[in-house]
Amino acid sequence: xxxxxxxxxxxxxxxxxxxxxxxxxxxxxxxxxxxxxxxxxxxxxxxxxxxxxxxxxxxxxxxxxxxxxxxxxxxxxxxxxxxxxxxxxxxxxxxxxx
Amino acid sequence: xxxxxxxxxxxxxxxxxxxxxxxxxxxxxxxxxxxxxxxxxxxxxxxxxxxxxxxxxxxxxxxxxxxxxxxxxxxxxxxxxxxxxxxxxxxxxxxxxxxxxxxxxxxxxxxxxxxxxxxxxxxxxxxxxxxxxxxxxxxxxxxxxxxxxxxxxxxxxxxxxxxxxxxxxxxxxxxxxxxxxxxxxxxxxxxxxxxxxxxxxxxxxxxxxxxxxxxxxxxxxxxxxxxxxxxxxxxxxxxxxxxxxxxxxxxxxxxxxxxxxxxxxxxxxxxxxxxxxxx
Numbered sequence: 034x035x036x037x038x039x040x041x042x043x044x045x046x047x048x049x050x051x052x053x054x055x056x057x058x059x060x061x062x063x064x065x066x067x068x069x070x071x072x073x074x075x076x077x078x079x080x081x082x083x084x085x086x087x088x089x090x091x092x093x094x095x096x097x098x099x100x101x102x103x104x105x106x107x108x109x110x111x112x113x114x115x116x117x118x119x120x121x122x123x124x125x126x127x128x129x130x131x
Numbered sequence: 132x133x134x135x136x137x138x139x140x141x142x143x144x145x146x147x148x149x150x151x152x153x154x155x156x157x158x159x160x161x162x163x164x165x166x167x168x169x170x171x172x173x174x175x176x177x178x179x180x181x182x183x184x185x186x187x188x189x190x191x192x193x194x195x196x197x198x199x200x201x202x203x204x205x206x207x208x209x210x211x212x213x214x215x216x217x218x219x220x221x222x223x224x225x226x227x228x229x230x231x232x233x234x235x236x237x238x239x240x241x242x243x244x245x246x247x248x249x250x251x252x253x254x255x256x257x258x259x260x261x262x263x264x265x266x267x268x269x270x271x272x273x274x275x276x277x278x279x280x281x282x283x284x285x286x287x288x289x290x291x292x293x294x295x296x297x298x299x300x301x302x303x304x305x306x307x308x309x310x311x312x313x314x315x316x317x318x319x320x321x322x323x324x325x326x327x328x329x330x331x332x333x334x335x336x337x338x339x340x341x342x343x344x345x346x347x348x349x350x351x352x353x354x355x356x357x358x359x360x361x362x363x364x365x366x367x368x369x370x371x372x373x374x375x376x377x378x379x380x381x382x383x384x385x386x387x388x389x390x391x392x393x394x395x396x397x398x399x400x401x402x403x404x405x406x407x408x409x410x
Contacts, residue, residue: 035308035338035339036337036338036339036340037338040337040338041334041337041370042337042370042371042372043370043371051369052330100304102304102331102334103304103305106275106276106303106304106305107276107305109272109273110273110275110276110277110305111243111273111274111276111277112276112277113277114277114280114281114284116243116244116245116247116248116281117242117243117244117245118244118245119211119244119245119246120211120241120242120244120246120247121242122242123170123208123241123242124271125242125270125271125272125273125274126272126273127272127273128272128273129273
């Protein structure tokens with residue numbers, strides 16, 4: 034069902050021409066977020082599950098391995114399929130709270 | 132290009148939004164039962180809410196030439212409350228025969244709890260009693276994989292159920308395979324921060340094809356965009372996809388899924404084959 038290679042009809046140069054600046058901006062936003070986190074008035078979130086998970090999945094962005102989005106999604110997902118005994122909070126966090 | 136927004140919470144939107152959607156080609160909307168943004172205090176609220184989406188919203192939509200359909204349920208955001216669920220499940224049959232009700236939805240899971248799963252199964256039971264279509268919300272963020280897996284396993288264990296009559300909505304890169312691979316329909320929700328952007332939705336179409344895949348704005352009172360589908364169409368065109376492929380995703384597919392309910396009838400529908408002859 035899944036076709037990965039050559040599934041986008043654009044050439045790499047066409048993708049760069051249109052999407053490079055947008056992707057560059059997203060990359061700078063991530064870097065700025067991490068800098069802001071380091072510059073925080075109080076360093077009270079260094080072991081927070083969200084930033085720990087965030088730093089871990091960043092590794093998927095580099096290297097040649099395919100399916101980067103899926104690997105990041107799974108890195109931020111709860112993979113234990115046993116239902117919770119009761120609802121803890123109303124809204125999800127974006128990373129698994131241990 | 133004409134399109135159908137299969138998931139739009141119009142009772143949370145302004146009349147200006149109906150106008151914008153109409154001007155950009157929207158011909159029909161289906162509105163799944165939603166969450167008020169807070170847990171409601173009384174089941175009586177739902178009788179008023181169901182009245183709104185079966186009587187009032189169709190009239191508001193019709194002013195702009197849009198056909199309005201809806202789905203009924205207790206939304207997963209509130210399904211932890213078993214007493215509320217039992218009370219709402221008794222109200223739903225009062226409205227099921229209404230001409231714009233397409234089925235049961237959007238049921239599903241939120242934090243994936245035992246109570247939520249029990250409420251989900253009771254809604255499926257209700258749907259099976261009168262052979263209703265089922266529209267399912269898959270959870271947000273870190274709960275999406277887990278919730279989708281639990282619901283797919285639960286649905287597949289019920290041999291009465293036909294996967295082709297079930298939409299598992301809000302698919303993303305890590306859940307689309309398990310949904311489509313088991314014969315269900317899926318929806319890609321075009322959101323600015325959560326779910327998928329229109330460019331990621333096009334990526335998924337390129338990888339997994341157009342069979343049993345729809346796109347929707349899922350616009351509600353949170354950050355969302357009522358004309359997200361035209362933005363998706365623009366991205367598809369930019370990448371060079373044919374008008375026929377785009378029309379299949381934004382019009383033919385939702386018409387095929389929703390058309391399994393005999394109440395769903397598009398006015399002035401021009402079949403794709405006729406459009407091709409006209410070119």
